[in-house]
Ligand SMILES: CC(C)[C@H](C(=O)O)[C@@H](O)C(=O)O
């Protein structure tokens with residue numbers, strides 16, 4: 156049975172970095188006889204320009220049928236003034252929500268070869284390896300009602316709704332507890348239970364789940380304190396689980412602790428382990444088309460895809476080993492360039508990974 | 513006309529640190545013939561224990577009549593299992609909201625004497641001086657409806673409402689633009705306008721205000737990117753303005769960049785410049801009663817109070833100079849202790865500031 160991978164290059168540097176990941180996937184497909192077939196579709200600003208919608212029907216139906224999806228990035232200043240419903244981000248959010256990709260895994264790992272890129276002191280971050288599990292299809296991103304209304308006083312009020320049901324909390328909780336079982340067995344649930352009722356329920360359900368995972372040590376932390384502790388002593392964390400909005404903020408903060416956000420992949424999974432994989436970084440419109448973007452986060456996202464959705468652990472490891480090898484060789488794109496490195500272009504980096512495979 | 517300062521020691525280390533600030537204020541009151549009189553009241557857990565409510569009527573009426581308020585901190589594990597409405601935090605939130613203290617100023621300053629305390633590399637944080645202006649009486653902290661409801665399916669759903677009116681945004685915007693005018697003339701407004709309608713309105717109003725402050729350079733940043741940029745290159749910021757929830761998270765992150773959160777004061781002001789002043793750190797129940805807490809953030813909060821609410825700039829500067837002097841002398845409480853320093857207790861630190869005055 157052939158398995159289908161959908162490539163969604165998207166906007167900005169998306170097409171350049173997905174092109175390199177595609178070459179790597181093609182080679183791995185042959186080497187390991189994976190029987191993968193590939194398809195492509197438009198999403199985000201590219202889809203707006205071509206079809207006047209950030210998530211065309213054909214893209215959504217291809218995505219539903221795919222065994223896994225590899226996405227570049229969406230968004231750019233040329234679409235920033237469009238109304239909310241027509242913005243590139245709605246393509247991404249629509250995919251997450253239509254495919255029920257509620258489980259977002261965002262590792263923040265410091266590559267020893269790139270330790271000096273961090274803005275933190277080496278002793279604070281050396282060996283850093285955190286996994287942030289972010290709920291991705293609920294919370295304030297999708298809560299209703301939402302909008303801007305006219306008050307009786309004549310002025311306008313903007314409003315959004317932050318909401319979670321017990322079952323939404325429970326299913327992301329399970330993803331996090333299971334991830335913790337595979338790792339350091341420590342789970343920190345982040346909320347604002349001293350102020351927000353929705354996160355009081357969040358904390359209660361996490362406490363409840365604890366009994367099913369007696370080997371995992373569960374702690375709770377307020378989001379403001381978590382933002383502080385990530386800066387002060389990030390290695391205290393193993394797995395962090397939190398809602399959509401807090402996860403957006405904390406996962407970007409955690410990623411930046413490594414100094415190499417161009418290296419970090421992510422996975423967004425549904426209950427059937429179907430998944431969408433994408434780099435943690437964005438579409439970087441300022442460097443798009445210059446051939447200098449770092450393709451490694453996308454290539455590592457392809458490895459995550461092989462591991463989680465396609466059950467091809469060996470192929471995943473082969474890609475990860477190849478990436479490690481090019482780093483050992485001193486090859487660096489501009490974003491991770493440092494003294495002693497050899498600066499290479501997006502394509503040269505991709506070719507080097509191919510050669511290392 | 514005598515002016516009245518209300519002291520609210522609160523919980524945890526609150527009473528210890530406010531006691532030292534009180535001594536400093538008494539001395540400054542004499543030295544500069546300020547004509548201040550002082551009163552005290554209960555808030556938070558201390559008030560719950562004594563009067564079964566986190567914000568007794570007498571405390572609220574004293575607060576309304578005071579020219580300025582100095583608060584220690586509230587909260588502690590012994591009150592964590594109380595229902596939301598009876599928790600210590602509600603005392604703090606009730607004061608903010610009843611006195612309409614919508615303008616929260618949170619500086620993140622790196623003291624050169626304490627540069628080594630930061631977990632960031634010296635070149636990234638040396639000379640750091642950011643001001644975070646956080647909206648404090650609106651947003652998701654106070655939005656209605658809120659609670660936990662039973663759905664038809666039988667399961668519960670928690671919900672909160674994130675909302676801002678045009679006038680709420682405009683008044684905090686003005687505070688921030690005016691602060692930027694007094695400083696580096698750069699204002700960064702933080703929102704999540706690519707996802708949340710309420711922050712689309714926020715961005716629109718900030719853009720609108722820009723015309724009234726042509727000397728200030730306004731930029732916008734998404735909150736996830738702001739959390740990243742604070743780690744990557746915090747010195748790019750001068751003044752940051754944002755809503756209640758994002759401000760809670762980002763101000764704590766920014767404070768921790770300095771490594772010395774025990775040094776950072778804050779002010780919460782209303783439209784009449786009446787204000788509540790408090791250290792950025794919390795009640796630290798784990799070290800309460802041990803006499804080792806750092807009183808300097810509270811002493812510096814007293815200085816901010818003299819400056820903003822009592823219009824006594826010289827007295828404020830005298831306190832700040834005294835604090836700088838004890839740091840130069842090498843005196844350090846446990847939280848900021850480093851090689852070469854002389855470790856002192858809470859009270860010894862307070863006495864040293866008195867002596868330096
Ligand atoms: C582009 C944006 C809608 C998105 C989000 O906020 O989820 C991005 O920041 C992310 O974290 O994947």
Ligand SMILES: CC(C)[C@H](C(=O)O)[C@@H](O)C(=O)O
Nearest residue numbers: 349350379587601604605760
């Ligand atoms: C104690 C808590 C309610 C409070 C807040 O969230 O505002 C605190 O974290 C703060 O920042 O002053």
